[in-house]
Amino acid sequence: MDRRRVLSLIKTALTGFDKPLSLIVFLLFATGIVALYSAAIDMPGRVEDQLRNILLSYVVMIVIAYLPTQTLMRVAVPIYTVGVALLIAVAMFGLIRKGARRWLYVGMVIQPSEIMKISMPLMLAWYFQKREGVIKWFDFVVALGLLLIPVGLIAKQPDLGTALLVMAAGVYVIYFAGLSWRLILPLLGLLVVAITLLITFQNDMCAPGVNWPVLHDYQQHRVCTLLDPTSDPLGKGFHTIQSIIAIGSGGVEGKGWLKGTQTHLEFIPEKHTDFIFAVYSEEFGLIGNAVLLVLYLLLIFRGLFIAANAPTLFSRLLAGSITLIFFTYAFVNMGMVSGILPVVGVPLPLMSYGGTALVTLGAGIGILMSISRQKRLIQT
Structure with a gap:
């Protein structure tokens, strides 16, 4: 096979491959490894395991993209x-x-x-x-x-x-x-009313012996602890209190990579998984958080762009949903680490340590690339 033929095959394989999305994902992975190295510096093998997880995620991503x-x-x-x-x-x-x-x-x-x-x-x-x-x-x-x-x-x-x-x-x-929004708005209204009543009658709702329907006891405790973390500072509220301290202590510029005191003095629980955002915030501060938010926003905008230009209803619905899954992951994780949402065990997408979640998110990125690739192939 001559050289021209090989180049032609490579060009054909890369046709429609979404380069902006690939770059954004790579930058998020790189940022995650930097934060994980600091968070897991006293946990030998974590970074190596995560690199293997990322490699597996990339394989899944590429296979699905085609x-x-x-x-x-x-x-x-x-x-x-x-x-x-x-x-x-x-x-x-x-x-x-x-x-x-x-x-x-x-x-x-x-x-x-x-x-x-x-x-x-x-x-x-x-x-x-x-x-x-x-x-x-x-x-x-x-x-x-x-x-x-x-x-x-x-x-x-x-x-x-x-x-x-x-x-x-x-x-x-x-x-x-x-x-229709006529069905969505009443549900949102009920949610607002429920939150308002919970905040207003917090002392009564969270009193010992009061059981809520549907939720398990530990889930009820998490909601009550969110409203007042100091009610159990060494128990259910410990995660929230320590992560808020870490985020606040980072200031504008952060304490510097590997210099986070909350992180390395073992005050942040689950620091390499669900609470890695607290580690990142302490060491890179407000500026680092702004960069991270921009990367996630670029990921979401690119996904929505792919959805808006998808050739079929199936592709549009799928791309739009998967894109907003990434938004939900990031919003819920940052919200629980910052103390504005209950702790529910949601990892920070493409940054938290873990294999299953990374492979799942890699599959989601692969689907977005598949839809983008299909659109470009149709155009060419």
């Missing part, structure tokens, strides 16, 4: 069905760790709820694509049913953080499919 969107449509129903079946299996005979039944042993230990973060938007986008042009109110009821089945199973494990992420992924698809 899948046609028609293939993604064909696998939507099977993946969703398998995901729900695995969640049922978890409920029946899953592994129990730290009081939660979230894992399943199938030759190796897996967490099936992670599958639903991708299969949920795939399934709903497939459903609305099949109903394109004839979407009625009943279709939104069906979509809600498809969404509530896995969300209910995940919430029962209990895993409120993942349940909220899966719920958000599905709600984004339903919204982009044309759900």
